[in-house]
Amino acid sequence: MDFSFLGDYKYFFINGTRITIMLAFFAVLFGIMIGIILAMLKISHNKILRAIASSYIEFIRGTPLLVQLFIIYYGLPYLGIQFPDFPLFGQNIGDFMAGVIAMSINSGAYVAEIFRAGIQAVDKGQMEAARSLGMPYLMAMKKIILPQAFKNILPALGNEFIVVIKESAIVSIIGIHDLMYNADTVRGNTYKPFAPLIVAALIYFVVTFTLSKFVGLLEKRMDTA
Amino acid sequence: MSMIEISDLNKYFGKLHVLKGIDLKVETGEVVVVIGPSGSGKSTLLRCLNRLEEPSSGDIVFEGLSILDDENNDINKLRQKMGMVFQQFNLFNHMDVMENITLAPIKLKNLKQAEAVSVARDLLDKVGLLEKEKAYPAQLSGGQQQRIAIARALAMSPDVMLFDEPTSALDPEMVGDVLKVMKDLAAEGMTMIIVTHEMSFARDVADRVLIMDEGIIIEEGNPQKIFNQPEHPRAKDFLSRVLGIF
Ligand SMILES: Nc1ncnc2c1ncn2[C@@H]1O[C@H](COP(=O)(O)OP(=O)(O)OP(=O)(O)O)[C@@H](O)[C@H]1O
Ligand SMILES: [Mg+2]
Numbered sequence: 001m002d003f004s005f006l007g008d009y010k011y012f013f014i015n016g017t018r019i020t021i022m023l024a025f026f027a028v029l030f031g032i033m034i035g036i037i038l039a040m041l042k043i044s045h046n047k048i049l050r051a052i053a054s055s056y057i058e059f060i061r062g063t064p065l066l067v068q069l070f071i072i073y074y075g076l077p078y079l080g081i082q083f084p085d086f087p088l089f090g091q092n093i094g095d096f097m098a099g100v101i102a103m104s105i106n107s108g109a110y111v112a113e114i115f116r117a118g119i120q121a122v123d124k125g126q127m128e129a130a131r132s133l134g135m136p137y138l139m140a141m142k143k144i145i146l147p148q149a150f151k152n153i154l155p156a157l158g159n160e161f162i163v164v165i166k167e168s169a170i171v172s173i174i175g176i177h178d179l180m181y182n183a184d185t186v187r188g189n190t191y192k193p194f195a196p197l198i199v200a201a202l203i204y205f206v207v208t209f210t211l212s213k214f215v216g217l218l219e220k221r222m223d224t225a
Numbered sequence: 226m227s228m229i230e231i232s233d234l235n236k237y238f239g240k241l242h243v244l245k246g247i248d249l250k251v252e253t254g255e256v257v258v259v260i261g262p263s264g265s266g267k268s269t270l271l272r273c274l275n276r277l278e279e280p281s282s283g284d285i286v287f288e289g290l291s292i293l294d295d296e297n298n299d300i301n302k303l304r305q306k307m308g309m310v311f312q313q314f315n316l317f318n319h320m321d322v323m324e325n326i327t328l329a330p331i332k333l334k335n336l337k338q339a340e341a342v343s344v345a346r347d348l349l350d351k352v353g354l355l356e357k358e359k360a361y362p363a364q365l366s367g368g369q370q371q372r373i374a375i376a377r378a379l380a381m382s383p384d385v386m387l388f389d390e391p392t393s394a395l396d397p398e399m400v401g402d403v404l405k406v407m408k409d410l411a412a413e414g415m416t417m418i419i420v421t422h423e424m425s426f427a428r429d430v431a432d433r434v435l436i437m438d439e440g441i442i443i444e445e446g447n448p449q450k451i452f453n454q455p456e457h458p459r460a461k462d463f464l465s466r467v468l469g470i471f
Pocket of ligand 1: 241243261265266267
């Protein structure tokens, strides 16, 4: 197979990888925020709040990411919410935002379950000790429970980051210049239908494999700690 | 007015009736020791006092304020005045000793960091662990953790200290250090309610001993009376088992 196109087109892959990683990073970051809130609702004593969180989680997990992406990308402007329209990092910021929003809404549902399990794994004596000192519930959550839960679920969040990187290839459909989109562009420009995809696959693999090794190290360090 | 006035306190766990109309008054400076068989409701009673368990009915008035009256009283404020020490210590695992002790005073009483640290050092000195301020809970023995937990509770300058079997999870050789700290506290006039199986401690330190059985207080009085002339047959039964007398 001939990879000589890399000379002319390597920046397509480099820039695409950058966009993919940035997108996944922001998606997981906002996904964590959504996930924490959902997890808190899920463990609250209020039935209605629990029902809201459960519905969200079930709905997101029960519908394809592609549909969610289209609902955000086409649906929000239809409802009168316009995404900004100017370039940033060689990428239309509005499209990028739509991708990040859809991916975080999706990731949030999965992160919620990770956090719920993490919070419930913290010994309940920790909450009781905090409350007995007079800390309000949310302060005890923030200062005592979440930091310990966070530490325990760091590997799971690392895995979620890996999942999001892989699934993010789908945003190429709405024209975000991520790794997948740029690989496709190279195919069109070079009339090589196959080789650019191999390059993209290798890059995805190297990124996720490196991350999963990193997660493995994290897990090991926590076992010994 | 007594510091704590419990009236007709009932607690159900589902159908299980765990506290059956408890009436109890605790005076300022008094040391009350609660003993009784396993499952008799001692922990539940203590935990109702600061509402870690929600009472099913009845009232608990602390320093003239009902802890159940959320309309007028802030339970979080009331809890600041009631220190609690747990069987399992429950130190915050992700914080070192100094952070464990200073977190609540800084966050809840708006103490300056430096003030809180200086208060904490006094308390660490008092419990004999001044050199441990940088240690994490996992690096401490059970007895050390429990003394830190006592210091953490004291850092809020509570008016009453609640102890739920503070030495039950400790290796025997650690028990003495913790009991000594508690004795010192009692000698300083701290109001204390202590659930314990340490009968000699009860005898030495308690102003009043309560025996609980199946959700009621079956016997109460000063230690001499309780340990020498218990009246209730079940009290005799219990004491004969734990003391090997009668
Ligand atoms: N959260 C709970 N849910 C259901 N039942 C409970 C709960 N906590 C306690 N109980 C039950 O209530 C009863 C009293 O328990 P409690 O812990 O107050 O007893 P105790 O006197 O402290 O016993 P021990 O000496 O073993 O600590 C027991 O039958 C116990 O099983
Ligand atoms: Mg108990």
